[in-house]
Amino acid sequence: xxxxxxxxxxxxxxxxxxxxxxxxxxxxxxxxxxxxxxxxxxxxxxxxxxxxxxxxxxxxxxxxxxxxxxxxxxxxxxxxxxxxxxxxxxxxxxxxxxxxxxxxxxxxxxxxxxxxxxxxxxxxxxxxxxxxxxxxxxxxxxxxxxxxxxxxxxxxxxxxxx
Numbered sequence: 261x262x263x264x265x266x267x268x269x270x271x272x273x274x275x276x277x278x279x280x281x282x283x284x285x286x287x288x289x290x291x292x293x294x295x296x297x298x299x300x301x302x303x304x305x306x307x308x309x310x311x312x313x314x315x316x317x318x319x320x321x322x323x324x325x326x327x328x329x330x331x332x333x334x335x336x337x338x339x340x341x342x343x344x345x346x347x348x349x350x351x352x353x354x355x356x357x358x359x360x361x362x363x364x365x366x367x368x369x370x371x372x373x374x375x376x377x378x379x380x381x382x383x384x385x386x387x388x389x390x391x392x393x394x395x396x397x398x399x400x401x402x403x404x405x406x407x408x409x410x411x412x413x414x415x416x417x418x419x420x421x422x
Contacts, residue, residue, distance in 0.1 A: 261384060271385045272298070274349065301348035301361045301410035303387075311418045313402065318417030319343040320405070330401040333420035337395040340419070343380065347387045347409045350378050361410035365391040367419065368403050377409075397421050 261269040268285065278300045284293045306319035311330065320328040323338040334340050342365065350357035356378055363377035372391050380388040389407055397403070403419040 269385075299348075299410075299412065301359075301412050302346040303344060303363075303407045303409040303412055303414035304346050305342055305344040305405075305407060305414050305417050307415070307417060311401065313418075315402065315404075315418040316415065318405065318419075320417070320419065328420055330420050333399070333401065333422040334393050335422045336393055336397050336399070339375070339390055339392050342389045342391070342405065342407060344387050344389070344407060344414060345385070346412075346414070347377060347389075347407075356381065359387070359409065363389060364408045365389060366406045366408055366413065367393070367397070371408070393419075393421060 261271060276298055278298050280295055281298050282293060282295050284291060307316045308319050309317040311317055317329060321341045322328050322332060322334045323340065326332040328334055328340060347359040347363060348361045351360050358378040363374055365372040365374055372394070374389045374391040376388065376390040378387065380386040399421055401418070401420040403421055404416045405419040406416045407414040
């Protein structure tokens with residue numbers, strides 16, 4: 261997708277299966293080869309900042325399109341979209357690329373079933389998980405949210421609920 265002197269952003273080809281693989285990078289100064297292990301899933305929620313209390317602020321949009329934070333908490337019972345990486349392989353379903361791994365959202369330690377988990381339409385390599393915040397969730401700016409995919413758990417981020 262992009263490359264700079266110290267970072268390469270690339271998409272893993274769909275044909276790569278979990279297990280050991282060799283990655284080779286070629287550039288004007290030569291070639292580098294490294295063996296890496298590919299996992300079926302390695303979920304991670306993108307972090308866009310920190311809360312006033314120092315907790316990671318995740319890339320989470322409320323149902324109205326606002327960024328979830330203490331100033332714009334999600335109303336209970338509404339949906340949020342969580343953005344990240346590492347949900348693994350996808351399959352085409354009704355025009356969307358849906359994750360094939362079992363995906364759950366973990367809110368304060370309790371699992372929730374998402375209404376959608378897969379690639380964000382039109383954006384290469386960006387995963388999106390849509391889930392409804394239970395109406396019984398108490399109002400707070402310090403809820404913790406993580407994503408679990410194929411048995412692997414992501415980093416935890418803060419969720420503000422109204």
